Amino acid sequence: QHSPELMRALMNFGGVLKHRVFAGKPDKETMQAIVDIIDEAAKRIERA
Structure with a gap:
């Protein structure tokens, strides 16, 4: 399931x-x- 917050952030990006x-x-x-x-x-996401 996709997070609405993640989808919003990706659309903004x-x-x-x-x-x-x-x-x-x-x-x-x-x-x-x-x-x-x-x-x-990308590095920060990888370490999260």
Whole structure:
């Protein structure tokens, strides 16, 4: 069973990512910051 909170969080993440990365034109610094945040989140989830 999917958690409604998890589904909401994933939808928010997807929307923000789509808006910032795919619809916009982030510079290299912004893109690297986004990659770093995603990598850190993945590590934290793995350890949870």
